Amino acid sequence: MINGTHVIIYSRDADADRAFLKDVLGFAHVDAGRGWLIFRLPPAEAAVYPAEGFAHEVFLMCDDVRATMAELAAKGAEFTEPVTDAGWGLKTSLRLPGGGELGLYEPRHPVAHD
Template identity: 60%
Template sequence: MISGTHVVVYSENPEADRAFFRDVLELPNVDVGGGWLIFGLPPSEVAVHPAEKNDTHELFLMCDDIEAVVARLAEREIACEPVQDQGWGLLTYLTLPGGGRLGVYQPRHERPQNPQ
């Protein structure tokens, strides 16, 4: 059946954002040619939310300790918005070097098991 997911992040400065995922987030990666990096991600989950249009999708990174992540990013001069308690989790946003906005949150909701 499904063996994984592939997320696409569009960027006005892909080289800078690839370096961010590689050097700041330290995600494992492979170069599939010409500096085009594909990053490995930890286990993931998908949620379906109601919407008026079906043309928008979002990417959030998840963590176990949002304050530790924010502090670690601050050490690398990556600013995060103030952490917001959303009930379902603690959420912040950071701005990627290419200008995109990326959410990071510490979930409080139950997590599904990963398929084998």
């Protein structure tokens, strides 16, 4: 089942933001290759706010994307794309009841969580 969340932060200066997360906030990290840091985050919460549009990109992480899809589909989840190999992981998307989407992926890079 779901075992983590991968949050993407878009930036005009990714190197500076990575340095801030590492050096200022002190987040532990792993190097996924070529200096691409993946940060360990503290426990998280999620909230749903009403909106006219959709402005989020959240990926749920799992150990086996196809098995997790089968579990979730059995509970009524709808997937909006087939599993594709993005290089960094096997990914798909699932539709939320309100019309948005969440990514679901099986990472192939080092993960920053237990």
